[in-house]
Amino acid sequence: MKQKTILLIFNLFLLGIFGCSNSEYISSTFLGLANEIGKKHIIDKSLDVFELDIEKKNGKWIIKGETLNREVYLDIEKLSDSLFHNMKITFNFQLLPDSSLKDSLYGIVNVSVTPVKEKPSHASQMIDQIKMGEKVTLLRYDSGWYLSQNQYKYIGWVNKTAIHIYDSTKIKNWSTEKQIRVKSIKDFIYSKKDSNSMPVCDIILNNKLKLLTEYRNWSKVELPDGRSGYIKNSTYKNNSMTHSSSQIQMETAYQLMGSPYLWGGNSVNGNDCSGFIHNIYENSGINLPRDARQQAELGKLIIPNNNWSNVKPGDLLFFGKENKITHVGMSTGGKEFIHQGGMVRVNSLDSSSNKFAPKRNETFQFIKRLN
Numbered sequence: 001m002k003q004k005t006i007l008l009i010f011n012l013f014l015l016g017i018f019g020c021s022n023s024e025y026i027s028s029t030f031l032g033l034a035n036e037i038g039k040k041h042i043i044d045k046s047l048d049v050f051e052l053d054i055e056k057k058n059g060k061w062i063i064k065g066e067t068l069n070r071e072v073y074l075d076i077e078k079l080s081d082s083l084f085h086n087m088k089i090t091f092n093f094q095l096l097p098d099s100s101l102k103d104s105l106y107g108i109v110n111v112s113v114t115p116v117k118e119k120p121s122h123a124s125q126m127i128d129q130i131k132m133g134e135k136v137t138l139l140r141y142d143s144g145w146y147l148s149q150n151q152y153k154y155i156g157w158v159n160k161t162a163i164h165i166y167d168s169t170k171i172k173n174w175s176t177e178k179q180i181r182v183k184s185i186k187d188f189i190y191s192k193k194d195s196n197s198m199p200v201c202d203i204i205l206n207n208k209l210k211l212l213t214e215y216r217n218w219s220k221v222e223l224p225d226g227r228s229g230y231i232k233n234s235t236y237k238n239n240s241m242t243h244s245s246s247q248i249q250m251e252t253a254y255q256l257m258g259s260p261y262l263w264g265g266n267s268v269n270g271n272d273c274s275g276f277i278h279n280i281y282e283n284s285g286i287n288l289p290r291d292a293r294q295q296a297e298l299g300k301l302i303i304p305n306n307n308w309s310n311v312k313p314g315d316l317l318f319f320g321k322e323n324k325i326t327h328v329g330m331s332t333g334g335k336e337f338i339h340q341g342g343m344v345r346v347n348s349l350d351s352s353s354n355k356f357a358p359k360r361n362e363t364f365q366f367i368k369r370l371n
Contacts, residue, residue, distance in 0.1 A: 041075070063089065107136045126262075127154075129265055133207055134151060141160075180236040182204065182208075184203075200227055256279075260343055280330065286370065308335045313332055316330055317330070336353070
């Protein structure tokens with residue numbers, strides 16, 4: 001029914017204006033209808049791509065842009081056919097991934113952490129970070145940068161030097177190899193089984209490496225690009241077999257006390273509020289969405305009793321205004337919580353506590369339990 005309505009609007013549009021030569025009106029109307037298509041199919045702009053423009057050059061309409069959403073692509077194609085079927089048109093609107101990438105559609109992060117940029121430039125704003133061993137799907141290449149989508153569907157630009165390119169066969173092999181996850185906050189891969197030997201590279205919490213050989217105190221590991229070296233077994237072996245998820249989360253959170261705030265940060269080198277929580281939960285084996293508003297959609301709602309004794313360590317506290325989540329922290333038990341607030345710190349919603357945070361108390365929304 002909606003498609004028929006849209007087609008009817010297209011036909012009325014044809015009858016009403018195609019006799020005129022008002023190019024500006026035609027292009028603005030086309031972009032308006034295209035915008036409605038985007039709103040219909042794309043719920044979260046950070047998880048999709050939709051860029052579109054139209055211009056008239058030498059008497060010919062040129063439609064250009066790109067999208068990752070197949071429904072958007074098909075509807076834009078229908079819109080163009082309906083509005084311009086009697087006119088000269090060049091349709092350069094493409095469905096990603098770009099066909100020029102062929103089968104080289106995957107990358108594995110090859111450094112401890114790399115920024116994800118808003119635009120293909122080192123000077124552009126960082127919108128996220130991805131860590132060693134994480135897979136990205138490559139969408140388009142531009143001057144040394146790849147537009148890519150990571151494992152939790154975030155989209156941004158990654159520099160080619162930070163990833164190793166894989167085809168569909170090699171990515172399957174990487175995914176099935178025995179891998180280990182780094183559990184130390186920061187460490188190194190060494191060229192020999194000796195911490196005084198030359199480092200191969202640095203590693204941080206939640207980096208993923210291929211395990212080659214395990215020795216008594218050391219293990220030989222391989223990076224995504226084939227480089228190899230040695231890490232201490234304590235780098236990836238800890239209490240995860242004997243401790244609960246919430247215990248691991250609390251231990252990790254306290255290890256990050258004082259870590260600086262970094263917009264878009266998602267590592268131990270610097271993090272924003274949701275990146276802090278994301279890393280803590282990842283180290284306990286739970287992969288969360290990237291943003292606080294997405295994290296808030298998960299788990300069981302916890303209604304605190306009078307003294308908050310039913311709020312357990314590891315529960316997530318969400319903050320915001322008018323049903324818009326803007327901040328997240330993790331309960332340490334009761335009304336105290338640890339969060340990224342300028343730096344990682346512990347605050348409280350108890351007005352009698354010296355850790356009381358009035359702003360957070362005013363914007364507190366609800367509690368979710370994911371463990």
